[in-house]
Structure formats: C-alpha cells, structure tokens
Amino acid sequence: MINLAIAEDEALFRKGMIALLEGEPDLRICFEAGDGQELLQKLKSADLLPDILLLDLKMPKLNGIEVAKIIREEYPSLRIIVLSTYFSKAFIINMIELGAGAYLPKNATPDQVISSIHEVYQKGFSYDQAVMEVIRDNMIHKTRPKADLQTGYDITARESEVLQLICEEYTTPEIAERLYISPRTVDGHRNNLLQKLGCRNVAGLVVFALQHQLVTIRPETFWFRKG
Incomplete structure (x- = not known):
C-alpha cells in the first residue's frame, strides 16, 4: 500500500x-x-x-x-x-x-x-520527456567540470555501476539481478552514494549525477525513450 x-x-x-x-x-x-x-x-x-x-x-x-x-x-x-x-x-x-x-x-x-x-x-x-528535456538543457548550459570519480567523490567502481543503473530507472531488485548482488547490497551502495555526494534522496542523486556527468546518457534511456 x-x-x-x-x-x-x-x-x-x-x-x-x-x-x-x-x-x-x-x-x-x-x-x-x-x-x-x-x-x-x-x-x-x-x-x-x-x-x-x-x-x-x-x-x-x-x-x-x-x-x-x-x-x-x-x-x-x-x-x-x-x-x-x-x-x-x-x-x-x-x-x-x-x-x-x-x-x-x-x-x-x-x-x-x-x-x-x-x-x-x-x-x-x-521524469517525463518534457522534464528530462529541461534537465538536459540545464546540463548543457551549466559550466561544470567533469567530475573525477577516483579523487573527486571517492566513488568505487561498483557504486558507479549502481549509480548508472539508478539513473536508467532500474529498481533495487532489478539492479541486484543485473549485478549479481543482493538487494540489501544495492541499498548499501545507494546509501553510500547519497552520503558521498551529499544528496538526500534518489531524485537528488539522479540530478547530481547528470549535472556532474557521473553517468553516461544513452539514446535508449531518458527523454529518447519516454513518450
């Protein structure tokens, strides 16, 4: 419920x-x-x-x-x-x-x-197509340097994988299945990401990742896919 x-x-x-x-x-x-x-x-x-x-x-x-x-x-x-x-x-x-x-x-x-x-x-x-277009436009016009995953935010390779899948709208069970880890482990990585990046929730995490180019945007995701 x-x-x-x-x-x-x-x-x-x-x-x-x-x-x-x-x-x-x-x-x-x-x-x-x-x-x-x-x-x-x-x-x-x-x-x-x-x-x-x-x-x-x-x-x-x-x-x-x-x-x-x-x-x-x-x-x-x-x-x-x-x-x-x-x-x-x-x-x-x-x-x-x-x-x-x-x-x-x-x-x-x-x-x-x-x-x-x-x-x-x-x-x-x-985020539907209209909102994702606004986010994309905001990313393009913001002059932000690309983040250094190794030194800038101390994100591990596994956390980077989890972050990418979160931004591709996979649920916790789906991420666990794709990465061959438990849902509890996914939750742990997500909580670590929230703490390291100073975000309070998943929505903020997605926006932060997009603005700081921490994830790769592929044509089959986001505004290209949503109608």
Missing part, C-alpha cells in the same frame, strides 16, 4: 484528486491540506508519515517551494510529486534540485499521475 498526502489550496481540484486516487486499490490518502502551514502541522502530528506527497506550488501561508525546503531538511524520506500550473524551466529545476521525484502539469492525465506515483515509490523519481 502506498500512503499519500496531498497539499493543494484549490478544494475542487484537491477533492477530485482524492476521489481519483482512492479508486486505486494500492493507494491510500493519509491526509489532505489546503496550505503549506496546515501540511506541516499534519506531518508533525501524523502517526504514519505518507510515502509520497502530491504538492502544489502556489499555496497561501507557505508555498510549495518553501514547504519543499522544510521537508528536505525535516522529512528527507518523504518523496514529492509536484502538480502545478507553473511549468517553466526555473520552477522545474528548482523543485528537482530540492528533491522532487516528479513534476507534472495539472492537466496531466489520471494515468500519468498514477503511473508517476508508482514509479516514484519504486524508483525514487519519474
């Missing part, structure tokens, strides 16, 4: 999302909030934290960006999916760098939303 929370100030949209998601047998709404402050209060008092937060950016009291910054510090395991009418490069990059696992427009189809929830839960991120 995937536990969800939704923070959205437009009551009609929020209730519609809840009705949609509650129709899925493996999704459960923990709570809803109409603004950022209410969300943080409910997170603080919750007996069970949600796995994924569906977050609007434009909210009263505390907006989505402010909320995401607090969640990154206080609830690093909580995965965020942005649902917003703001689909500019600046908003997308800002939220992904804050750890958002997916960034969807509010006119996304129900299937897109549900698929993204499952992908973020299983893999930590779900």
Whole structure:
C-alpha cells in the first residue's frame, strides 16, 4: 500500500484528486491540506508519515517551494510529486534540485499521475520527456567540470555501476539481478552514494549525477525513450 498526502489550496481540484486516487486499490490518502502551514502541522502530528506527497506550488501561508525546503531538511524520506500550473524551466529545476521525484502539469492525465506515483515509490523519481528535456538543457548550459570519480567523490567502481543503473530507472531488485548482488547490497551502495555526494534522496542523486556527468546518457534511456 502506498500512503499519500496531498497539499493543494484549490478544494475542487484537491477533492477530485482524492476521489481519483482512492479508486486505486494500492493507494491510500493519509491526509489532505489546503496550505503549506496546515501540511506541516499534519506531518508533525501524523502517526504514519505518507510515502509520497502530491504538492502544489502556489499555496497561501507557505508555498510549495518553501514547504519543499522544510521537508528536505525535516522529512528527507518523504518523496514529492509536484502538480502545478507553473511549468517553466526555473520552477522545474528548482523543485528537482530540492528533491522532487516528479513534476507534472495539472492537466496531466489520471494515468500519468498514477503511473508517476508508482514509479516514484519504486524508483525514487519519474521524469517525463518534457522534464528530462529541461534537465538536459540545464546540463548543457551549466559550466561544470567533469567530475573525477577516483579523487573527486571517492566513488568505487561498483557504486558507479549502481549509480548508472539508478539513473536508467532500474529498481533495487532489478539492479541486484543485473549485478549479481543482493538487494540489501544495492541499498548499501545507494546509501553510500547519497552520503558521498551529499544528496538526500534518489531524485537528488539522479540530478547530481547528470549535472556532474557521473553517468553516461544513452539514446535508449531518458527523454529518447519516454513518450
């Protein structure tokens, strides 16, 4: 069961999302909030934290960006999916760098939303073609030197393999199978990568790896594959 929370100030949209998601047998709404402050209060008092937060950016009291910054510090395991009418490069990059696992427009189809929830839960991120194009464009225009895997970040060869497969959207069991290691060992390598690269979650790890050219982008992955 995937536990969800939704923070959205437009009551009609929020209730519609809840009705949609509650129709899925493996999704459960923990709570809803109409603004950022209410969300943080409910997170603080919750007996069970949600796995994924569906977050609007434009909210009263505390907006989505402010909320995401607090969640990154206080609830690093909580995965965020942005649902917003703001689909500019600046908003997308800002939220992904804050750890958002997916960034969807509010006119996304129900299937897109549900698929993204499952992908973020299983893999930590779900970036569609439009978002990946923004990330790629941001990579091209950022003047970052290529990282030295041996001295710059002290990443082992095995950790580099795990990082590549994470960025190719393989799940933990799939990585374990491909590398002939146990899922627990994969988790250990992933945790080491998070610590060494200073990232708080898998979404941040993917963005860091792309921006610092720690992985090889192949045509069959990312924006070339997704439709």
